[in-house]
Amino acid sequence: MRRLAQSFLAVAFGLALGLSATWIAGENPWEVLKILARGAFGSRENIGMTLFYTTPLIFTGLSVAVAFQAGLFNVGAEGQLNLGALAAAAIGALLPGLGWPMAPLLASLAALAAGTVWGAIPGWLRARRGSHEVIVTIMLNFVAVGLSTYVALYVLKNPESQNPETRPIGLAYMIPRLGVFGDAPVSAALPLALLVAAIVWVFLRRTALGYELRAVGQSEPAARAAGIDATKMRILAMAIAGGLAGLVGVAEVLGNAGKFKVEFSPQYGFIGIAVALLGRNEPIGIVAAALLFGALHQGTRELDFSTEHITSEVSLVFQGLIILAVSAEPVTNWFRSKPRINTDEL
Amino acid sequence: MRVSRKLFALLVLFAACLSPSTAADFKVGLVLDRGGKDDKSFNSSAYEGANLAKSKLGIYLKYVEAADDNAFEPSLRAFAQRDFDLIIGIGFAQKEAVKKVASQFPQKHFAIVDSEVNVPNVRSLMFQEHEGAFLVGAIAAMTSKTGKVGFVGGMDIPLIRRFEMGYTAGAKRINPQVEVLANFVGVTSEAWNNPPKGKELALSQYDRGADVIFAAAGASGLGVFDAAEQKQKFAIGVDANQDWTKPGLILTSMLKRVDEAVFSTIEEAKAGKFSGGVKRFGLANNGVGYSFDQYNAKILSETVRQRADELKAEIMNGKIEVPDYYKLNR
Incomplete structure (x- = not known):
């Protein structure tokens, strides 16, 4: 509960700071808050767009969190999700004859597998060779983006378009849309994300393997002393993290675009780090944090329409301030006027 | 909390005094490409054309910059739902979004730069x-x-x-x-x-x-x-x-006079002479050309x-x- 309260306080603090920034920019902060809320939840379509942006953030938030739980920092979700999306689109482009439901199933598995492999590489390098996973995942992001761009442009190029993207996949590949949200591209990927969050929770909290994984994260020497294969656990954690990020491909390719578009992700992988941080690496917290960041991303678009001075980039300011407030726990603790040393984090 | 409420009340008052009157009746919405209005090139040119229309023709202009490709469609639709008369998408990346939204709002006028969209209420602004x-x-x-x-x-x-x-x-x-x-x-x-x-x-x-x-x-x-x-x-x-x-x-x-194309489209739409279809800008109508001014006169x-x-x-x-x-x- 205390950690939940801390996160809540951090969000409030970040929002307050952000709103004061809009005041400096010449807007009425109360109006800005109302516009934000209306933009994110004001109509069926707006709610839909919020949920549309929430879905990939759940996947990337979980991805970062699972690695965190094993004491690893996955900065590579951006690359993993790019390859996941590319794999899903490639299956669709190469096997146009496949029917429903085999088609989306196979494409989803491809997205999962591509992400898993891309996550396992830094996991293996860390566990066996001692290469720091932060450096490796950052570098692999560049490789993944380059690789997926190459495939999209030279192997599976869409001849109909000037945009850098792959050929469209068949209709049989598309997963159903949730029609209640008007034109917003909310698909079955949203319930899938919630289901995956539940599975991750069960895995981490209710299985022996999940326990071992967390034990490695808490203290590697202690875990080793207890007979846990920390090397294996590290590789496993990064593989799972990669697979989770790869599932963004299901939401983007099978649920929305119907193809892989180069640069489709507005930094879902990096926002996922903030989501995991704010959600305290717990699946339920991550879902809530993903919703918050999804709402910010969508809501700030409305600011563009309804204010004179603020553009959608202000969402980055809000995100930054919230992240700052989350990571600057001494500040929130100071607000509780009870300084204390934090021992139960990460 | 009480203090902040008072502060908010004060600010509401403050904002109410400042809020501009929107007398202009013809509303133009501009959805810019990811480069944004300050790219000093393509988007800037489009924005300048629209801004010229704002000062010369007295239209109401609102522009948005898309944060990601998935934002094009809801942005265009938001303009259409808000009773904007003319909605212009800048750049070929918006082709599919313009096509879809224009079909949903057949009474509204749309334009797109650099791409052909074959919907009757869309004008495609193409350059030679x-x-x-x-x-x-x-x-x-x-x-x-x-x-x-x-x-x-x-x-x-x-x-x-x-x-x-x-x-x-x-x-x-x-x-x-x-x-x-x-x-x-x-x-x-x-x-x-x-x-x-x-x-x-x-x-x-x-x-x-x-x-x-x-x-x-x-x-x-x-x-x-x-x-x-x-x-x-x-x-x-x-x-x-x-x-x-x-x-x-x-x-x-x-x-490449994107500004001209945007301006003339707004001008015609405001005068009630909007027409769909492809409009080409080439040498003949000064849509493309080469520059000559005091800066290159000597060379x-x-x-x-x-x-x-x-x-x-x-x-x-x-x-x-x-x-x-x-x-x-x-």
Whole structure:
């Protein structure tokens, strides 16, 4: 509960700071808050767009969190999700004859597998060779983006378009849309994300393997002393993290675009780090944090329409301030006027 | 909390005093590409055209910048739902979004730049880039002393290949032996905004003997101009008139009047004369061309200009057919 309260306080603090920034920019902060809320939840379509942006953030938030739980920092979700999306689109482009439901199933598995492999590489390098996973995942992001761009442009190029993207996949590949949200591209990927969050929770909290994984994260020497294969656990954690990020491909390719578009992700992988941080690496917290960041991303678009001075980039300011407030726990603790040393984090 | 509530109340009052009156009745919504209104090139040009309409015609103008590709469609739709009269999408990336939203709002007027959308209430603003590129290609070949001219393209897409093909044809028209060195900055939209790479490519072309380089590369072209300054050789600008950026080194600029196209579309729509379909901007209606002003007056000689204007007339009356990459690669 205390950690939940801390996160809540951090969000409030970040929002307050952000709103004061809009005041400096010449807007009425109360109006800005109302516009934000209306933009994110004001109509069926707006709610839909919020949920549309929430879905990939759940996947990337979980991805970062699972690695965190094993004491690893996955900065590579951006690359993993790019390859996941590319794999899903490639299956669709190469096997146009496949029917429903085999088609989306196979494409989803491809997205999962591509992400898993891309996550396992830094996991293996860390566990066996001692290469720091932060450096490796950052570098692999560049490789993944380059690789997926190459495939999209030279192997599976869409001849109909000037945009850098792959050929469209068949209709049989598309997963159903949730029609209640008007034109917003909310698909079955949203319930899938919630289901995956539940599975991750069960895995981490209710299985022996999940326990071992967390034990490695808490203290590697202690875990080793207890007979846990920390090397294996590290590789496993990064593989799972990669697979989770790869599932963004299901939401983007099978649920929305119907193809892989180069640069489709507005930094879902990096926002996922903030989501995991704010959600305290717990699946339920991550879902809530993903919703918050999804709402910010969508809501700030409305600011563009309804204010004179603020553009959608202000969402980055809000995100930054919230992240700052989350990571600057001494500040929130100071607000509780009870300084204390934090021992139960990460 | 009580204090902040009072503060908010004060601010509401404050904002109420400041809120501008929106008397203008004709509302235009502009959805810009990811480059944003300050890219000093394509989007800036579109924004300037719309802004001119705002000051000259007294329209109400609202623009938004898309944060990601998935934001195009809801942005266009939000304008349509808010009773905007004319909604303009800037850039070919919005093709599918404009097509979908325009079909959903058949009573509204839409326009899109650089892409053809075949929906009755959409006007597609297309430019004959190859014609303008042909002229600056000819100017480059006439000015070159080495018989080698360069081309630095932004993103390697058909649109920029169209520039390149026209440029090469124009240069060869003047000097069939001319050698055209062509490079592209990249293959993703990042290629529009990578001046260091543009500079590298240009330096390499200058080193290989080119003495005039045409940069059709958005903001990456600024790197080409830097290279021109370093080597004291000529460069050619694109889209907007960029002659002023390095006076004496920018030989001319190939103009692509996105601002004109946007302005005239708003003007006609406001006068109730909006029509759908493809509207082409070429040499004949000054949609494309080359620039001549005080900044390049000393380097662009009269004879060169005369010859360029002759070629322009020959293209317009059909004596010269400029190869069009779009038609040749269908």
